[in-house]
Amino acid sequence: MNSAELYAEYKTKMQKIADVKYASAVLQWDQETYLPPKGNDFRGRQVATLSEIAHEQFTDEKLGDLLTELLSKNDLSGSEKRNIELSLEDYTRNKKIPADFVRTMSETVTRSYHDWANARSKNSFPLFENSLHQVIELKKREADYLGYEGHPYNALMNDYDKGLTVAIVDNIFNDLKPQLLTLLDAIKNKPQVDSSFLHLHYDKDTQWKLGIELLTRIGFDFEAGRQDISLHPFTTNFNNVDVRVTTRVDENDLGNMTWSCLHEGGHALYEQGLPGDQYGLPLGEYCSLSIHESQSRLWENCVGRGLAFWQHNFNLLKTFFPNQLKDISEEKFYKGINKVQPSLIRTEADELTYHFHVMIRYEIEKALIEGSIMTKDIPAYWNEQYKKYLGVIVPNDQNGCLQDIHWSHGSFGYFATYSLGSLYAAQLYAAIERENKSLEKEVAAGNNGNILKWLRKNIHEKGRLFLSEKLCLEATGETLNPNYFIDYATKKYTDIYS
Structure with a gap:
């Protein structure tokens, strides 16, 4: 032949x-x-x-x-x-x-x-x-x-981001940790912003309708996907025109569902943007989970926790929840959704303390795979690390070591990609801003299309053509540079915390 x-x-x-x-x-x-x-x-x-x-x-x-x-x-x-x-x-x-x-x-x-x-x-x-x-x-x-x-953990991390090793991740985390602590110390000495309005009663069905609308506004195609409820939010796909997202709703926490939808929506936009003519072939698959997480974190945080996004969408939010938000200004809402405070739950953490949630899981997984701790030791080790890194006392297993679904799936080697995804997201968003000086004005006017268009061209349509670092280089002109995240976070939180 x-x-x-x-x-x-x-x-x-x-x-x-x-x-x-x-x-x-x-x-x-x-x-x-x-x-x-x-x-x-x-x-x-x-x-x-x-x-x-x-x-x-x-x-x-x-x-x-x-x-x-x-x-x-x-x-x-x-x-x-x-x-x-x-x-x-x-x-x-x-x-x-x-x-x-x-x-x-x-x-x-x-x-x-x-x-x-x-x-x-x-x-x-x-x-x-x-x-x-x-x-x-x-x-x-x-x-x-x-x-x-x-390290034996290298074999498992390689499944999620080819070429990723303990040495690489340790170096990134060791560099990131003191810079995060510096930011957190500066914020700790400032008056805390108010987020109490997020924890009033928000009807489940109304939240659901809001989530559908937010997904639509960032470009999720409901003719090629759907949303459902699950215990732990996730995204899955069966091809690029059948992509499923799930969320969960807490009637006493508006943020839980809102940023779950935007996060999973970012994953889903990636899957919907993969080349359909490459179905079943590597070029029809995502690059890596670090890059996948960059898409979810970009939409969840760079866009969804940005002031410009809510300059357009805050009125929508008020139409869904007029009583709860009647005395809340756009600026107060923006500051409240970006409140920095150590917490128990990774998926609800702010953008700074989030990385410590990831680091804790990463260290536990390494220790389990190398055999330096046993399964029975997880709750005590987890609680100890949360007190050490975040200064919080874990009250029970549900809000501690049982909060994530990943270990039940056998997804060991995954967690580092969450932090790497945040770093890639900041770098990609900076590249979009460099190319489009009107970006913030567009988002404030409700136009997210140029963000999606850029991601389609530079990330989604590439499939697995490149490894993560090479894809980042092609898209932004540099390999992964964590300083983009530090610069992004410093600028953002200096504004919020004066």
């Missing part, structure tokens, strides 16, 4: 594998939104079977031979060659993991998710401890299968 025929065969194989993976993703989405509790065991079996089938198809020797043959061809287009290179990398990685291990992992995390949900509702870490221990032991085995240099 010639190159075109071989590539067509490759594309067909990859898209069939994608069909199986996304069928599994539909079941997992349903598991966290609508699945009745008694359906859990069969659902675990169904997801495990599909995961095993997809793994077997993707590690088939015939696919490996096809990829090797295609890589030797010199008449492929640039995008075709890049797809083959990336698929061969993925194939080589997946070949290291036995199919029975994939099934075991899938079954274990399905049980683990429901044990976590039960433990969280009953505020009891011991109800989750055993299944979490099983997940951790499997993740250690996975690291050994994959192989690594240096």
